[in-house]
Structures are given as structure tokens and as C-alpha cells.
Amino acid sequence: xxxxxxxxxxxxxxxLLGASLVVFLISNWLPGDVAQVMLGTxxxxxxxxxxxxxxxLDQPLWLRYFAWIGGLLTGNLGTSPLSHYPVWELxxxxxxxxxxxxxxxxxxxxxxxxxxxxxxxxxxxxxxGFAVSGLAQIGMAVPVFWGGILLALVFAVWLRWLPxxxxxxxxxxxxxxxxxxxxxxxxxxxxxxxxxxRYVRSAFVEVLHEDYLRTARAIGWSEFRALLRHGVxxxxxxxxxxxxxxxxxxxxxxxxVEQVFTLPGIGSLLLDAVSKRDLVVVQATVMLLxxxxxAINYRVDVSYLLIDPRQRSRGAAPEGRA
Amino acid sequence: MLAVEHLTVAxxxxxxxxxxxxxxxxEGGRLGIIGASGSGKSVTALAIMGLLPEYARVGGSxxxxxxxxxxxxxxxxxxxxxxxxxxxxxxxxxxxxxTMRVGRQIAEAYRLHAQGSKARDEVLRxxxxxxxxxxxxxxxxxxxxxxxxxxxxxxTAMAVINRPGLVVFDEPTTALDMLVQAQVxxxxxxxxxxxxxxxxxxxxxxxxxxxxxxxxxxMQDGQAVEQxxxxxxxxxxxxxxTQALVAAARKGAVRG
Ligand SMILES: Nc1ncnc2c1ncn2[C@@H]1O[C@H](COP(=O)(O)OP(=O)(O)O)[C@@H](O)[C@H]1O
Ligand SMILES: [Mg+2]
Numbered sequence: 001x002x003x004x005x006x007x008x009x010x011x012x013x014x015x016l017l018g019a020s021l022v023v024f025l026i027s028n029w030l031p032g033d034v035a036q037v038m039l040g041t042x043x044x045x046x047x048x049x050x051x052x053x054x055x056x057l058d059q060p061l062w063l064r065y066f067a068w069i070g071g072l073l074t075g076n077l078g079t080s081p082l083s084h085y086p087v088w089e090l091x092x093x094x095x096x097x098x099x100x101x102x103x104x105x106x107x108x109x110x111x112x113x114x115x116x117x118x119x120x121x122x123x124x125x126x127x128x129g130f131a132v133s134g135l136a137q138i139g140m141a142v143p144v145f146w147g148g149i150l151l152a153l154v155f156a157v158w159l160r161w162l163p164x165x166x167x168x169x170x171x172x173x174x175x176x177x178x179x180x181x182x183x184x185x186x187x188x189x190x191x192x193x194x195x196x197x198r199y200v201r202s203a204f205v206e207v208l209h210e211d212y213l214r215t216a217r218a219i220g221w222s223e224f225r226a227l228l229r230h231g232v233x234x235x236x237x238x239x240x241x242x243x244x245x246x247x248x249x250x251x252x253x254x255x256x257v258e259q260v261f262t263l264p265g266i267g268s269l270l271l272d273a274v275s276k277r278d279l280v281v282v283q284a285t286v287m288l289l290x291x292x293x294x295a296i297n298y299r300v301d302v303s304y305l306l307i308d309p310r311q312r313s314r315g316a317a318p319e320g321r322a
Numbered sequence: 323m324l325a326v327e328h329l330t331v332a333x334x335x336x337x338x339x340x341x342x343x344x345x346x347x348x349e350g351g352r353l354g355i356i357g358a359s360g361s362g363k364s365v366t367a368l369a370i371m372g373l374l375p376e377y378a379r380v381g382g383s384x385x386x387x388x389x390x391x392x393x394x395x396x397x398x399x400x401x402x403x404x405x406x407x408x409x410x411x412x413x414x415x416x417x418x419x420x421t422m423r424v425g426r427q428i429a430e431a432y433r434l435h436a437q438g439s440k441a442r443d444e445v446l447r448x449x450x451x452x453x454x455x456x457x458x459x460x461x462x463x464x465x466x467x468x469x470x471x472x473x474x475x476x477x478t479a480m481a482v483i484n485r486p487g488l489v490v491f492d493e494p495t496t497a498l499d500m501l502v503q504a505q506v507x508x509x510x511x512x513x514x515x516x517x518x519x520x521x522x523x524x525x526x527x528x529x530x531x532x533x534x535x536x537x538x539x540x541m542q543d544g545q546a547v548e549q550x551x552x553x554x555x556x557x558x559x560x561x562x563x564t565q566a567l568v569a570a571a572r573k574g575a576v577r578g
Contacts, residue, residue: 212420215411218403221400307421310466313466
């Protein structure tokens, strides 16, 4: 088990390195640069060259790449040439906002999708089951952007229950924090839940046909209790992958939601930095997102080992699901 | 003990999978059902257990100790399953939950119907009773760590831990190789003898059924074509299908 986990860690490191190269090349391919942004469009070529030299932008690409990677490895994300703040100081408060949004949004989506998906699986031949599946289909067709605006219209404009934009840190005002996050989290949670319900339903439909569930009923569990007792863990084996993918999708969804509700998360930081060609900030932010997605996938791989005993034992008959 | 009368099971608009079957098993008696694959043996067993899918239409009567089971709501039925009647299925490889230790799964069967904290002792006792040489090790194993024969024994242990009055076996040895099959059959025979449970034993192999059961019912295309005392039926089969079965079994026995 330790060897397996270690090998997956190696794959993780290689992926990260590859991603850093792609991120660096793409961001440097963007036309225009930060010197132009700093000096404006009527700057002289001499002034531009001077600023570029100061920022090290005149160095060859590969040298800049290694300088950047070297910084990352020693924990130095660099300093924004525009704001003169260390990138880490710009990122930290933004990361907190996005993290709250994603974690609470995914949590909410699981809380919604798990019971609904199980219900849809158990009642798959009845009206209730069809209704849940149909509702999820409709929910999936709604773009995040639209969903957010709709919720803002209902709860902020029409009912005036919740604020539609802005953010207050948790440490300053817990109630205000909750109020400002409520609509964004609801938006992300509902959109993710609509996707998740389908996977939960099909995972449980599959489990319902398993022989061990029939065995469980033969010893006296009711269908529902058998599903809770022996279905959930087995369905979880296939759902862990989906939730991992969902988590990655939620990161992207969060960037959109942040725009709708003007939350100061990494989404707005990233978009702002791209438009100003502040590549130091862009690269650090994108690398952070890549790191998050890779780390999620790595966790997913390792959590298989925790849930599924067949994957744990070495040299066992290869009968476990892939 | 068990009285089945005019049992009919149909799925959707197709012709019934089981048609007008009647038989009875007395206290401690054993009835074997044989028939080709698809003749309705499993459907009959599932109908008795109340485990057919909800879209199956069941007609006729199934009485256990005088009480009618057909039409019983699931929450009532599930109190009887595992306690008054249980079933051991054909596929030992997939019939156990792969994510849970075998001992815990067997203990579950016990705790569902009995109070008390001696579940572990009961599990070890019943694992020994089904012929496991090392009950503690088996109890702490995951299903994939056991052989097919061991899993089938574990499933049998799970079925009999509450000393049910009726055990239904649906081709319990079909998926096992010959040697293991003989050992498991011997174990089942001893176990039934020791507990005095009634038994419905399903197989497509007439030799296996004859070894275990005093009475045999022959099924073909959802119907009971012949039933009777085992020796009688083997000596003088009346229905052409039974005659063919017996003749084929004789040939097989002579060849080896
Ligand atoms: N859940 C089901 N839905 C529809 N048809 C079924 C179902 N279970 C069994 N059948 C049909 O009933 C017939 C008898 O099946 P079965 O009792 O499993 O045969 P066997 O004698 O091999 O155990 C078959 O034709 C099968 O297709
Ligand atoms: Mg069958």
C-alpha cells in the first residue's frame, strides 16, 4: 500500500512539472506585456526597454522559466511589478474566499444530490424517480451564470433577504460573512448537485442489482436499509472519482460565480491580472489552481485504497473494479 | 412447514415464468427442485423469499407454518427473512459485500434478529459448524481473500446463524469445482441434520439433488411436470422429460 501511494506521488510531481511548463509558455505567449501597461501606449521604445530590463523581461525565455521554477520550489512566488506586493500577500485573502465558496458549494451539492440520487434510484420505476431525474436534467442545462442571476433576482432583488454582492471576512463579522456567501454557495451547490444527482442515481442503480444486496435482504434488511448498509460504501467507490472531477469543475464554476456576485476571490484576481499582463500573478494563480486539481486527483486515487479493500491487498486476484 | 399452492409468477406481459406450482415440505423435510436453466427454479425460490422485483405479479399461496406470505408488506417480510426462512444463492463470488469483513457480515444477520452482545461468539460457532478450520481468521478476512468454497460456507453460515426453520439453497455448488462441491454438499447435509431445518434445494444436477433430498420436483418451462419420492422417481420416472434426465444422469455416472 505504501509503495502504491508513493508511486502515485511520483506521478503527481511529474504532472506538476509538466503543467508549470505549459502555464509558463502560454502566459508568455500572450501579446503585450506589463511594461506596456505600466507606461501606457505613448511610451518611448527606450523607456519600455529600460523597464523590461529592470523586470528581467529581456532575459531568454528558458532562463526566466528556471528563475520562476526555482522561486516556486523555495516558496517564493515573486512580487507583482504593478502593485509591488508579494504575490503571496495578494493571493492569500483571495484563496480564502474561493476556498470557502468551493468547499461549502461542494458540501451543499453532496447534501442535496446524495438523498435525491438514492431516492431516484430506489423509485426509478415510479413517478418520483422520473421527476428527480428530469429536474436534474433541467438543472444541468442552466448555465452557472444564469443560475446565479436568477437566484440574485429572487432572493436579493425581489425578496430582499440576502445581499447580492460583496464579501465580509468571517473573522470580522460571521453573520455578514454567511449572508454574503449564501447566494454564491447556493448557486454553485445547486449547479453541481444537478450534475451529481445523475451519477449518484446510476451508481446506486448499479449497486441495487448486485448480488450482495440480495444477500443482505435475504438475512433480513429491508431494501432501503440494505442500500444504506451495503450500498453506500460500494457506490462511494465509483462516486469518489466523480466528486473529484466535480471538485475540479467547481473551481472553474467558482470563478464564474465570483464574477456574478463580485466576490473578491482568485477568479477576479486572475482576470484582472491577465488584462494587465501581470504575468507573475497570473502564473502563480494558475499554478495554484493546477496544484489544487492535481492534489484532488491524487487524494481521489489514495481514497480508493481506503474504501476498497481489494485495491489494498497486493497480489490479490484482479477482480476488483478498475 | 412450507406449503406452496398454485404459485404463479409473471413478469410484464410475457407468459408466466412459473405456472401453477404446488408442493409442501414437512418439518425437517427436504425437497429438491431440478430443471433446465430458465425453467423457473430461481423465480420459485425468490417468490417464497418475497425477493422478486416489485414488477413481478405473484399469484397463488405460500404458507410458512400456516401463515400466508404472498402479499405480505416488505417490512413484515424482512422480519421473517434471516430468521424464519433464509436463502443461499448460487454465486459465492459476488454474494458477499466486498468492502466488509466476512465476520461482520455474518454478525449482522445475527444482530438483525437477536439481542445480546455475543454476536462474535455466535459467528465463530457457526463458522466452525460450516466446517471452517480457522473461524477467527475467516471472520477477519475480506471476501476476496477467501476461496469460492470458503465463501459459500460463509454464506451458509450467515443463512443458518439464527437457526431458521427453512433454508432455500439455489444451486449453491454450481459455481464450484467437483471436489469442493462434494465437500460443501456434505457440510450442508450435516448441518441440516444437526439443526433439523427444512430445506428447499435447487439444482440442475439430478445426482446432486438425489444425494441430499428425500423428495424431488421436476420443472420444465415454468411448470412442475413430476414430483415424488426420490428413489421412486429415479427407478420409475413417468414424464418423458424426467426419463430423459434420469437416463442422462445414468450415462454420466457410468462414464465417470
Ligand atoms: N427479474 C426478472 N424479470 C423478468 N424476467 C425474469 C426475471 N427473473 C427471471 N425471469 C425469467 O423467468 C424465467 C425463469 O428464470 P429462472 O427462474 O431464473 O430460471 P432457472 O430455472 O434457471 O433458475 C426465465 O425465462 C427468465 O428470463
Ligand atoms: Mg437459477
